Amino acid sequence: MERVKLDNKRILFNLLPAHVAQHFLxxxxxxxxxxxxxxxxxxxxxxxxxxxxxxxxxLDGNNMGVECLRLLNEIIADFxxxxxxxxxxxxxxxxxxxxxxxxxxxxxPTAESKVKKSISVHLCTxxxxxxxxxxxxxxxxxxxxxxxxxxxGINVGPVVxxxxxxxxxxxxxxxxxxxxASRMDSTGVQGxxxxxEDVFRLLSGYYHFQCRGQVSVKxxxxxxxxxxxxxxxxxxxxMRPKSPEHGSSPCIRTKLGxxxxxxxxxxxxxTVGHVSTxxxxxxxxxxxxxxxxxxx
Numbered sequence: 001m002e003r004v005k006l007d008n009k010r011i012l013f014n015l016l017p018a019h020v021a022q023h024f025l026x027x028x029x030x031x032x033x034x035x036x037x038x039x040x041x042x043x044x045x046x047x048x049x050x051x052x053x054x055x056x057x058x059l060d061g062n063n064m065g066v067e068c069l070r071l072l073n074e075i076i077a078d079f080x081x082x083x084x085x086x087x088x089x090x091x092x093x094x095x096x097x098x099x100x101x102x103x104x105x106x107x108x109p110t111a112e113s114k115v116k117k118s119i120s121v122h123l124c125t126x127x128x129x130x131x132x133x134x135x136x137x138x139x140x141x142x143x144x145x146x147x148x149x150x151x152x153g154i155n156v157g158p159v160v161x162x163x164x165x166x167x168x169x170x171x172x173x174x175x176x177x178x179x180x181a182s183r184m185d186s187t188g189v190q191g192x193x194x195x196x197e198d199v200f201r202l203l204s205g206y207y208h209f210q211c212r213g214q215v216s217v218k219x220x221x222x223x224x225x226x227x228x229x230x231x232x233x234x235x236x237x238x239m240r241p242k243s244p245e246h247g248s249s250p251c252i253r254t255k256l257g258x259x260x261x262x263x264x265x266x267x268x269x270x271t272v273g274h275v276s277t278x279x280x281x282x283x284x285x286x287x288x289x290x291x292x293x294x295x296x
Contacts, residue, residue, distance in 0.1 A: 016163065016169070016171050034162060034163075035162055035163045036160060036161065036162035036163075037160070037161050037162070038158065038159075038160050038161075039106060039107060039158060039159055039160075039161065040158050041106055041119040041122075041156060041157065041158070042104050042105065042106040042107060042122075042156065042157070042158070042159045042173070042177065043104060043105045043106055043119070043122050043123045043125075043126040043154065043155075043156045043199075044102075044103075044104045044154065044155050044156070044157075044159065044173070044177055044178050044181035045101075045102070045103045045104065045105075045126050045129070045130055045152065045153070045154050045181065046100060046101070046102055046152070046153045046154075046181050046182050046184065046185035046186075047079075047100070047101045047102075047103075047130065047133055047150055047151070047152045047153075047185065048098075048099060048100040048101070048150075048151050048152075048185050048186075049072075049075070049099040049100075049137075049148050049149065049150060049151075050099075050149065050151055050190060051147075051148060051149055051190075052072060052098075052099035052148065053099075055068060055146065055148070056068045056069075056072075071140075071144060071146075072099060074140065075099075075136075075137065075140055075148070076096055076101065078136045078139075078140065079101055079133055079136060080093060082129060082132055082133070082136065083129075087125065087128070088125060088128075088129050090105050090106070090108060090122060090125055091103050091104070091105045091125060091126060091129055092104050092105070092107050092108075094171070094172060094173060095170070095172065100185070101133075103126070103129070104126075104159070104173055105122040105123070105125050105126045106119065106122045107159075107161055107173070119156065119202060120202050120203065120206075123154075123156060123199060123202055123203055124203065124206055126154060127154065127193070127203060127207060127228060130152045130154065130193050130228075131193070131230065133150060133152070134150055134191075137149075137150050149190040149191055150190075150191065151185055151188045151189065151190050151191070151192065151194075152184075152185060152188065152192070152193040152194070153181055153182065153183065153184025153185030153186070153187075153188050153193075153194050153195070154181060154184060154193060154194075154195045154196070154199050154228070155177055155178075155180045155181035155184055155195070155196045155198070155199060156177065156196070156198050156199050156202065157175070157176065157177035157180075157198065158175060158177060159173040159174065159175040159177050159178060160173065160174045160175055161173045161174075162174070179219065180196060180217065180220065180223075183217045183218060183219075183220070183223075184196060184225065187215050187216070187217060187225075189227070192227045193227060193228040193229075194212065194215075194225050194226070194227055194228075195209075195225065195226050195227075195228050196223065196225060196226075197223070197224045197225070197226070199226075199228075200226040203228070205232070206231065206232060207228050207229070207230065207231055207232060208228075208229040208230050208231070208232055209226040209227065209228055209229060210226065210227040210229055211224070211226050212225045212226060212227055213225075
């Protein structure tokens with residue numbers, strides 16, 4: 001019985017962020033009140049592989065598409081593995097939908113006794129994570145003879161986080177910030193990290209940016225966006241806001257499109273080769289529709 005409890009606890013901590021799982025472990029099981037928490041400043045990332053649908057095909061030779069999904073699973077698992085690094089421990093994976101990866105930073109409540117990290121530090125963390133995702137995908141492409149491309153969008157702002165459902169409970173985040181982050185991905189350019197003006201203002205001293213100009217964004221009209229191109233370097237040192245708890249992060253990339261470190265990631269030998277085929281709490285969670293562009 002004790003082993004079953006430990007297994008169930010392990011599963012719960014895999015499904016939910018640690019502080020949320022702990023909340024449910026300490027709660028009365030009969031208490032079905034909605035779990036929610038509002039946050040004033042959260043960095044939200046959407047990263048998609050827009051040409052995966054062209055790669056996916058159901059043939060006898062690839063077990064009717066299973067081998068294509070096996071490769072996608074390896075890509076997502078390698079993205080997940082990045083979060084094992086100490087410098088990315090503040091990032092929460094929210095979910096994957098198809099070949100789109102969603103993550104956020106700034107969702108862990110901070111006790112008053114601790115020094116609260118600035119949103120700039122959190123955004124640096126998620127920006128570094130995005131840049132390293134390109135390295136991961138480059139390594140997989142090199143070893144599997146594919147040409148997958150990554151497209152990333154990042155936004156920052158207030159969100160509401162909560163857990164929905166009694167069976168297979170889903171931890172998710174909602175709000176305009178999430179919608180715009182999704183648009184930064186869907187209106188972005190392959191091989192680029194597109195960010196909002198708010199992200200640019202917070203990180204302009206730490207990264208190189210290219211102004212893209214006005215972009216038509218569904219539900220928002222014209223928005224000024226930027227491409228995040230890599231770290232600024234001055235005198236051989238990376239410019240990064242200091243975290244009082246951890247100092248500078250060792251996980252830093254200075255540019256996109258660098259040569260893949262193919263030995264850094266374990267891509268299984270059975271991967272598929274290329275197939276040429278066409279903190280003020282609120283009292284409710286908003287009721288919204290979800291479209292193909294990840295609007296929430």
